[in-house]
Amino acid sequence: MLTLPCPFCGPRDETEFGYGGEAGVAYPERPADLDDAAWAEYLFLRANPRGWFTERWVHRAGCRQWFTVRRHTVTNEVVPDAAAQEVR
Amino acid sequence: MSSRLPTGGTRLDRSRPVTISIDGQDVPAFVGDTLASALLGSDVRLVSAGIYSGRPRGVMGVGAEESNAFVQVTSGPGEPMVRATELEVHEGLSVERIAGRGWLPEGIDHTRYDKVWAHCEVLVVGGGEAGVTAALEAAARGVRVVVCDDRPALTDARAGELVSHPDVRVLTRTTVVGAHDHHHLVAVERRTDHLGDDAPPDVARRRLWHVKAAEVVLATGTQERPLVFPDNDRPGVMLAGAAATYVRRYGVLPGHRGVVWVAHDDGLADAVALADAGVELLVVADVRTTVTPALADALAERGVPLVLGAEVVGTDGDDDGFLYRVHLRGPDGVVVHDVDLLAVSGGLNPAVQLWSQAGGKLAWSTEAAGFVPAAPPPDAAYPLSVVGSALTGATGAVTAPATFFCGDVDDADAARVYLDPQRDATLADVRHAHLAGLTSVEHVKRFTTIGTASDQGRGFGVLTVGVLAQVLGRPVTEVGTTTYRPPYTPLPFGLLAGRDRGALSDPVRVTAMHDRHLAAGVPLEDVGQWKRPWYFPQRGESMHDAVLRECRAVREDVGMMDASTLxxxxxxxxxxxxxxxxxxxxxxxxxxxxxxxxxxxxxxxxxxxxxxxxxxxxxxxxxxxxxxxxxxxxxxxxxxxxxxxxxxxxxxxxxxTEQWAVVALAGPRSRDVLAGLAPDLDVSAEGFAFMEWRDATVAGLPVRVMRISFSGELAYELHVPAAWGGALWDAVASAGGVTPYGTETMHVLRAEKGYPIVGQDTDGTVTPVDLGMAWAISPKKVREGRDFVGARSLVRDESNRPDRRHLVGLVPVDGSTAIAEGSQLVDAGADLAAVPVPMHGHVTSAYASVALGTPFALALLDGGRDRLGEELDAVDLRVPVRVRVTEPVPYDPEGERRDG
Amino acid sequence: MTAEVLALREGPLGTERLDVSGPALTIVDEPFRTLVDVRGTTTAPVVDGAWTWRLGPDWWLVDAPASDAVALESPVATSLRSALPGASVVDVSSLRTVFVLTGPDARAVLAHGCSLDLDPRVLPVGACVQGMLAQAQVSIGRTDADALRLHVRASFARHLAAWLRDASVEYL
The missing domain is CATH 3.30.70.1400 (Aminomethyltransferase beta-barrel domains)
Known part of the structure; x- marks a missing residue:
């Protein structure tokens, strides 16, 4: 059970949150301009590092805000991602 | 014969004798006894048997480190595999001996278990001297403190001060079993087990605590480690510290005539205590060649001989297999002693399980002769510390010669050197593992099963590491230890469930009309967490007949359903x-x-x-x-x-969703019914067209009316604030001749129209085009190149392959045989024995239809839209039904009925 | 007419009421409160006689006395709509229902199914938290040292009432 830092509600149990996967994967500006391979890369391919990973969560049972944290995938250390102003 | 001393026993209430039984034999005991102390107090030495060897086993330890004495509790709700050293007695306690494993009691355990969440700034695990000190220091800072201790009460003189502190919660009889991510600790509190039949029925027998702590302090102390030798598992062989503890806590002599063999000073002190209690000690042996002089003097004063540099090389058993002789090899050769007690102690293992669970590293300490906490967990946001000299390994005073772990044992004897009595695993197994090429402690653990029993290596784990180091010829520091994982001690599944059982196991969601449905005795269907009326049977009516009647009512007259879950x-x-x-x-x-x-x-x-x-x-x-x-x-x-x-x-x-209760009103007569209920509403086809909504007063209630149809018939949805949901249901039901219908009829009606249910007729691999709903994609958006979610994917080549699975209709060729949902579609007449049978798709929905006069189905079929008229077999449970592929809209394809 | 229509209202517990009473605990339901969901403003909506709970950065729940209006939308919602242009104002009087817990044991009962920290030092009077209680999503606001107001979706109300009765047995 992780404890995640909701920016509004504070630290809460992981069960209150939904997982949003890797952060920083923006929806393409003009999807129609992408070929099938590039579109598939956007849809399906994500980083899966051993170590620090920037990821999105949504406080589904709380304030329903999306936010970004950095989590270490080995130790589960979690720190708020101050740099990430946008949650995409 | 009784080994109970006339006085003494810090935990005993001698004014409250009780009687317990083991395998039907009555055993006297006192409140405060454990099963182990009660049995020892009555000289009942046999407690269990080896799972494979069948060898007799007795009590070895005094707490969680016990690896031998497991019993089946048969009184009360019953429980398998209970450690005799931690089972508090009560009047009527009844147990049975087991051979290595117990059994799940028959029937449902109706005793109450619950859970509690607790939050604190500091959690202290262990209420000994160091733990109490740490807790008082934290409380003095004005923060919330939780202290967990697995004993019935704290014995520290400051316990009262701690318990009465407003910000301190002291949990006794509470074992912290798990240290999970981010200081989420799980603890088991045994609340009424020790009360037996006197337990109040409303009080949860055990409680699972979820403690969220900002900081955790471990004051878990140590666990005693044995020494090993051939035939080390006989009843009568005990840990020396445990033996002395039985005297002190329970006023019980663990034996009358004994030998003590130890490897550290605390073991010598235990020998002194045993001698003082009245155990006739023939000899005290120490593996070391030098010991603390004061302890040697203490033994000498009591006339107990001390032999240094000595080791036990074997034991003999009587006809029952109980210990009666010890073979002790000293500097002058092997001497045989007649005894009923062999008390051994190889050292004290710091109780590092929670440290390790939390991600802390362990390191071998030569000084402590054990694994001690080393690097803390990496996450500095969740501080973890240890207190107490016992846990940090600052006691010790041990020098460890090679015999510290195990002497020179030949292969025949090695098969009787037990390293995990509960698993009947031996030194021979470790040697076998080595011969098989295994060198990692993790691999040896899995190969030999040592440390995998319910004591999880608390008794023999560190010893086994030492043995393995000897077998490998490598230092202990290189061998290392296995990883500790939760739970520290076993816990029942019932406790994990807590109160989330029976009706509370999963929330049931109900609509504002639920009481009406219950009063009508309607069968309910589970739709996620919702309970929805399935069909509305009249007296004696089958589901099949009820659904056909309800369908006919909607197609030919008018029906109503509770659509609030929308x-x-x-x-x-x-x-x-x-x-x-x-x-x-x-x-x-x-x-x-x-x-x-x-x-x-x-x-x-x-x-x-x-x-x-x-x-x-x-x-x-x-x-x-x-x-x-x-x-x-x-x-x-x-x-x-x-x-x-x-x-x-x-x-x-x-x-x-819950703000609005919804009554769906459907059928050719629905307009008339609505007109009667809402005289001020213009319900004419021109005044209130299909796919429009109006606010209206319906039966005096404020209602938003939507002209929407999920049946293909003229239909309305009446949305009312849910407080009036019941009132609206009653009003429509009493409007005259309106037939209530349930989810089954709704499904038939929508399927007759080819309306797919997302999640039933689709499964995440189906595009709108596959469903034949290309019309739902805005041509204007496509024309203008406006993006929408999914748009780019819909123009991939892969999304437009002609052989994609399309939604189609199916009817049985014979016009009467029902098609089963989930049927696989194969070539007509395909040989079902010639596996694999090529499959073309599957049936997603199937119903009987009064409107069509035939059973029918919806299916996803490879290239289905190009196969209309083709015949296939729909196979369910090996039985084929010949079907013909049709358009997916079998009923009123022109949509003429929705305007009534 | 209005009185007759008002009499037809039913709370989510139907004819049953939540009525738990112990030496240091009472739990009752308060059906028909006027509840309004307000989003899109960072200033607290003010309604006479109402509690206003902050649920998110720009999200509020107004918890006002019962209304005697027979309408699709409560008058409080209608007036907030004009008072807060640009905000989203939605009547949720029937969406959620209110359970009121009072007494020193109130917090202890909730701790049997809720991982939220409800200590008054963490949740002072006037503050509100959202999370899970007994597998249902709830918001919990404090109105006094020993008084909590709990809002739950109406469809979960019977489940939660049953759970609260069960969780209270050791406190009665």
Whole structure:
């Protein structure tokens, strides 16, 4: 059970949150301009590092805000991602 | 014969004798005894038997380190594999001996278990001297403190001060079993086990504590480690510290005539205590060649011989296998002693299990002769510390010669050197593992099963590491230890469930009309967590007949159903139209106030995610409906896109599912019924057209009426604030001749129209085009190159292959045989024995139809739209039904009936 | 007419009421409160005689006395709509229902199914938290040292009432 830092509600149990996967994967500006391979890369391919990973969560049972944290995938250390102003 | 001393026993209440039984034999005991102390006090030495060897086993330890004495509790709710050293006695306690494993009691355990969450700034695990000190220091800082201790009471002189502190919660009889991520600790509190039949029925027998702590302090002390030798498992062989503890806590002599063999000073002190209690000690042996002089003097004063540099090389058993002789090899050779007690102690293992569980590293300490806490867990946000000299390994005073772990044992004897008595695993198994090429302690553990029993290596684990180091010829530091994982001690599943059982195991969601359905005795269908009326049988009517009657009523007359579970979302904001254009395949921004439009949502991969309706309530307010099952996920999706991709769009979303109770009114006579209930509402086809909504007074109630049809018939949805849901249901039901129908009829009616149910007729691999709903994709958006979620995926080559699975209809060729949902579609006449049978698709929905006069089905079929008229076999449980492929809209394909 | 229609209202518990009473605990339901969901403003909506709970950065729940209006939308929602242009104002009087817990044991009962920290030092009077209680999503606001107001979706109300009765047995 992780404890995640909701920016509004504070630290809460992981069960209150939904997982949003890797952060920083923006929806393409003009999807129609992408070929099938590039579109598939956007849809399906994500980083899966051993170590620090920037990821999105949504406080589904709380304030329903999306936010970004950095989590270490080995130790589960979690720190708020101050740099990430946008949650995409 | 009794080994109970006339006085003494810090835990005993001698004024309260009780009687317990083992295998039907009565045993006297006192309140405060454990099963182990009661048995020892009555000289009952046999407690269990080896799981494979069948060898007799007795009590070895005094607490969680016990690896031998497990019993089956048969009184009360019963419990398998209970450690005799931690089982507190009570009047009527009844146990049975077991051979290595117990059994799950028959029937349901109706005793009460519960859970509690607790929050604190400091959690102290262990209420000994160091733990109490740490807890008082924390409490003095004004923060919330929780102290867990597995004993019945704290014995420290400051315990009263601690317990009475307003910010301190002391949990006794409480074992912390898990240290999970981010200082989520799980503890088991045994609340009424020790009371037996006197336990109040409403008090939870055990409680699972979820403690969220900012900081954790471990004051868990040590666990005693044995020494090993051939035939080390006989009843009568005990840990020396445990033996002395039985004297002190329970006033019990663990034996009358004994030998003590130790490897550290604390063991010598235990020998002194045993001698003082009246155990005739023939000799005390120490593996070391030098010991603390004061302890040697103490033994000498009591006339107990001390032999240094000595080791036990074997034991003999009597006819029952109980210890009666010890072979002790000293500097002068092997001497045999007649005894009933051999007390051994190899050292004290710091109780590092929780440290390790939390991610702390362990290191071998030569000084402590054990694994001690080394590097703390890496996450500095969750401080973890240890206190107490015992845990940190600062006691010790041990020098460890090679015999510290195990002497020179030949292979024949090695098979009787038990390293995990509960698993009957031996030194021979470790040697075998080595011969098999295993060198890692983790591999040896799995190969030999040592440390995998319910004591999880607390008794023999560290010893085994030492033995393995000897076998490998490597230092202990190189061998290392296995990883400790939760739980520290076993806990029952019932405790994990807590109160989440029976009716409370999963929330049941009900609508505002639920009491009406219950009163009508209606069978309910589970739809997610919702309970929905399935069908409304008349007296003696089968489900089949009821559904046919309900279907006929809607097709030919008028019916009503509780549609309240429909997901509903209000969208507010100037940009909602633009937002909806981006998430639905259709065009929503052009919708006029007062109008309703059907919409399909796709995932970015182009697959259908949900469908529903969009109503425009005002310039900047819209109402979306979703399928019952997807109400939450559609809201999630809208918020995710708006917050993370389109924060510039002015749009906000509020779930209003339960705000509105909904009565669906469907059938050719529905307009007449509505007109009667709402005399002020213009219900004419011109005044209230299909896919429009109106606010109206219906039966005196405030109602939003939507002219929507999920049956193909003239139909309305009546949305009322849910407080009036029951009143609206009653009003419509008493309007005259309106037939209530349930979810089954709803499914038949929609399937007759070819309306797919997202999640039943789709499965995340189906595009709108596959469903034959290309019409739901806005040609205007496509023409203007406007993007929407899923648009790019829908134009991939892969999305437009002609052999994709399409939604089609099926009817049985014989016009009468029912088709089963889930049937696989294969070539007509395919040989079902010639596996694998090539498959072309599967049946997603199947019903009997009074309107069509034949059973029918919806199916996903490879290239289905090009195969209309083709015959296939629909196979369910090896039985084929010959079917013909049809259009997926078998009933009223022109849609003439929806206007009544 | 209005009185007759008002008499037809039913709370989510139907004819049953939540009525738990112990030496240091009472739990009752308060059906028919006027509840309004307000989004899109960072200033607290003010309504006479109402509690206003902050649920998110720009999200509020107004918890006002019962209304005697027979309408699709409560008058409080209608007036907030004009008072807060640009905000989203939605009547949720029937969407959620209110359970009121009072007494020193109130917090202890909730701790049997809720991982939220409800200590008054963490949740002072006037503050509100959202999370899970007994597998249902709830918001919990404090109105006094020993008084909590709990809002739950109406469809979960019977489940939660049953759970609260069960969780209270050791406190009665």
């Amino acid at each position: 997901g509903k979302i209000v969208c507010h904001g100037a940009d909602v139209g633009e937002m909806l254009d981006r998430v639905y395949t259709g065009l929503m921004s052009s919708l006029k106030v007062g109008k309703v439009r059907y919409g399909v949502m796709c995932s970015p991969d182009g697959m259908v995610a949900d469908d529903g309706t969009v109503a425009r309530l005002s310039d900047d307010e819209w109402l979306l409906t979703t399928t019952t099952g997807n109400a939450a996920s559609v809201l999630d999706t809208l918020e995710e896109w708006q917050q993370t991709e389109w924060p510039d769009l002015d749009a906000r979303f509020t779930s209003v």
